[in-house]
Each structure stands twice: as C-alpha cells, then as structure tokens.
Amino acid sequence: MHHRATSRRTVLAATATAAAAAATGAVQTPAVAATGDGTDQNRRRRLARTVGRMSLEEKVGQLFVMRVYGHSATDPDQADIDANLREIGVRTAAELVATYHVGGIIYFAWAHNTRDPHQIADLSNGIQRAGLAGRTPLPLLIATDQEHGIVARVGEPATLLPGAMALGAAGSRDHARHAAHLAGTELAALGIRQNYAPVADVNVNPANPVIGVRSFGADPRAVARLVAAQVKGYQGAGVAATAKHFPGHGDTTDDSHTKLPYIHHTREQWRALDAPPFRAAIAAGIGSVMTAHIVVPSLDPAEDPATLSRPILTGILRERLGYDGVVVTDSLGMEGVRTKYGDDRVPVLALKAGCDQLLNPPDLDLAWNAVLDAVRGGEISEKRLDESVLRILRLKAGLGLFRHPYVTHEGVDRVVGTQAHLDAADRIAEATTTLLLNSGGLLPLSRRTHRDVLVVGADPASPSGTTGPPTTTLATALTELGFVATALSTGTAPTAARIEQAVAAAAGKDAVVVGTYNVTATGPQSTLVARLAATGVPVVTVAIRNPYDIAHLGGQRATLATYAWTDVELRAAARVIAGRARPKGRLPVPVQRADDPAQVLYPIGYGLSY
Incomplete structure (x- = not known):
C-alpha cells in the first residue's frame, strides 16, 4: 500500500524537568548541577575567584579540547610520540596539558586512547x-563521541548499546534513558x-550522508522526547551530555566533514x-550543546557557518532559547568550518559568535596563539574570555571534578561491561528490530523447514569494539x-563474480539472509538480491544501516531493519529471525518510493509483528 507523504506542520517543543540520579560505581559525584540555588551561587563566586587567579595563557588554554595520541599520559608508544610531535609539537598528553593548559582532551580509538578499560582509566x-600539577590546579574535562550504534570510540568489553535511530524505532523514553544511564555510568x-551525544538532529532527508541513523528519527516531537530522556540518563550518571549539531543538521545531502552544507x-x-x-x-538541563558547520541563510543572511555565526549562537541559542551552558564547536578540523576563513581566524570567530570550547583544531599552536593575540589586541575582551572560562569551570564543578578527579580499577570492574549491563543492552535491542515485509509468513524461520541457512551481504568496517563482520556475526x-x-561476505559493492559465487552457494540451502547496506536501485546489492531470489530459495534481507534499502530491492520474501551492524543489533535480529523474540520496532522515519519520493511506501510508525 502507498501512503501520501504528510505535510510538515508546526510542533511544540517538548519540555522536561531536570532530574539527577546518584552516580554509581567508582564515580562519587552528583549529576550535572542545576543553576540558581544558593549552593550554585556560592560555587559561582568560588569559581569566579579561580578565574581571577588564572593567567591569560591559562584562560585561553581552558577553551581548547584537543586530541592526543597514546595509551598513556606520560609513556606512549614511540609511534604515538612521533605523531604528537608531528601534529601538535609535544610528546605526550602530559606535555600537551603543561604547554597549552588545555581544558579538555577528546579520546579516539584511532589515536590509541581506548585500548581497554583499565588503560583508559589510567590515561584519564x-x-x-x-592538570592538577599546573600553576592553577584545574581538572580536565575528558570527552569522546560515544553515541552507540555506528559511532562508538570505546569498544568491548564496555557495553555497546543500540544507537539513536534504533532507539527511535523502539519509541520508548524509558529505553532511551536507561541506555544513556548505562553508557554514562561506564564512561x-x-x-x-x-x-x-545525543544527536538532536531531525533526519528528514533520506540522502543525508552524515547523520542518518545517528538521529532518533524524522518526527521532531518524538526526537525531542528521546533527546530529553537521554540527557537525563547521561547526566544522572555524572556525565555531561551534548546535544548536537545546533541549529540542526538533519536535512542536508552534504557531509560537513568534507564540504560546507547549506540548509x-x-x-x-x-x-x-x-x-x-x-x-x-x-x-532537561543539558550540560553542553555542539554547533554545526552548516549554513542556514534564513537564520544568518551573512551565510557564515553556524559555528561562526553570532546571530545563530548568541541571537538564537543564547538569547531566544535562553541557554547559558557550555557551547562546544564541532571539530575545527572539518572542512565545513574551514572553507570561508583560515585556521587562524576560525577559533577567534567561534568565540565571538558565542562558543566556549574549541574542539580539535588542526593546528593547536596556531589556534591557541590566534586567540591569545585576539585578547591581547582587544578584538576579544578579557571579560568575554572570562565568561567562557567560567562556564567551562562551572560544568566541571557540577560534575564534581574539583573534588573527585580520579577513577579506580575497582570502580571500572564494578560497572564496565557487567553482565547486567550486557543483558540490558540485549533487551533494549530486541525492542528496536523492525519487520517491514513478511510475505507468506516466512518469518520466523523454522528449524525443521529452513534449517540450512546461507548468510551473505555487506561487511562494512565495524564500529569500535565489535567482534566480527556482520555476515559472520549473523x-x-x-x-x-x-x-x-x-x-x-559479498561486500557493499559485490562484483559479478562474487554474485555468481553467492548464487552457487545458495543452491540447496533452505533460506538466504542478505545483509544490505545503503542500497541504490541500480547498484550491485540490488542485483545480488534479485539473483538470489530468482533461485527460488526464500530470501530475507536485513538492512544493517539505513531502513530505506527496501525501497530499492525486489524479490525478497521478508525484510528487517536493524539501524546498525553492531553485534548487539545483529544478535537481536537473529533472535527475531529464529522466533526467539518478536519484532517490536516501528519505523521512526518514512520510507519513500525510490522512483517517486512524494509517495511513501512505509510511513513513520509502520512495523509488522508475529
């Protein structure tokens, strides 16, 4: 059945009260503190005195959140020392802090920061x-991108959970909050x-190359509810959440990592x-908001990237929406923020626009000195600089970092990757798997009539910490x-020879399961599915990323959407295929016809069960 696409309509923003649950495990800190009470006023005065004691260089350093290579703050591998010297001009994380007084560090798996839980704790x-050895002892705010789903910097044995669009398919605020609380406790x-995290972008464009399944969905009200739930979950566990990417990156066909998108x-x-x-x-009391390197001409006719736009960040985010928390830029190494201005001007313009934290500039020395010179030369007043430093210190104080900056191996062992957390991840994943097609009631497969199964399909690079290729995992x-x-494995672009090999392997099988990944109508993955279906063996397709794949496929008897190719989602899909779990997910985005996008094949909320 075809459904007419619904028109866009004005919706009211969801509201929520800020709640804070006690942190668990090794972290003896409260959630991110609310503002306005007497305790907070006392804290503000203490922090203002701290800012007054800081040198100008220390204040400028507090603004920067920087990458650094190595598993250890003082004794990284030689290859990581070489990378640090080449890219930053220091040998180690400890030298980075001592030289530039940076206020934060961002962890990446590719920078070898996240090998295993005890190592991560020791690095932290x-x-x-x-940081506490400096002239003005200050804790650092250590950050990462742990969205879960297809973006995770900390892998197993930490618990890996369903990502945003999968949680959107579950549609449960409780699941969203619980997932964030588990993740926050481990972080x-x-x-x-x-x-x-969480991603607050509303993905209304199926061709979006950078957001997609990182979004909770296409319904602004549903996305708002789940974003608020995740804010409460993370911050109830003592981790500052970050809503991204303001003012909204959900309707673009360009990737801001490589271009400057227009919305x-x-x-x-x-x-x-x-x-x-x-x-x-x-x-909900969000601790920080991340900017987008996008142009929205209706919000800023000057067509500056939002990261560098005072009308957007100060005029809308701060003044109209009333946000007085920390504003962090997206990575300043992304092409979207570098196309209009040089790397020396970008951090200065970001501060003037209303940002507080300057994330991962490509050349730290150039950026740091540019900000320092802008303050010394009067382009940025020291009063404006102090405002950002105070917001950053206030966030650190609200997290309890001044009182409890350290973690322990015992605390790691109590909470990271526990069986209770792994079981919870499985339960949440089972609520996300979405059944879109089940012709003739093929699913669940019977072990009596469909015992011998061939699993073929795409094996994209796995998110951090997953155990194997999707076909092997399934x-x-x-x-x-x-x-x-x-x-x-037939890959994301199977060759004619690989397709022939899959067709030959299907002979005599009782069923074929095909993992699809970002299918196009005339692409080789659609050819693979059609050729397998022509053998007469029942074909089940599993969209392991975007649920839009089904619009480009034909011949399959059943289709599932998992929204990610992580182990937890694929295991849940296997239980659904086998009848050990019922499909409960509902589409959080519409799936439109490939040849006529005005026609909706499967609307938001669609999902079969058995």
Missing part, C-alpha cells in the same frame, strides 16, 4: 594529574565525563522541524540458535 588519571568510571529551511520550518529537540535538551548467532548457518 594521568591527564588529571597533569564516568573510565574518567570520561563529557559525551558528545534551506525557512525560519518557520526551523522552528517546527529543527528546534524542538534542542528546546527539549535545554529544558551466521554465528543463527548457529547458536539451532540453525546450520554459513557466512559469505
């Missing part, structure tokens, strides 16, 4: 020792106290479609559930 402690135990929403469309999740995050999970399953 080494960084904190370096806090590792010394990571700022998470660049042509009118102001009315922005208020209806993009603003509600950010309003909800602010109402085949292993089905085998553990009583099937005889074999895996054959």
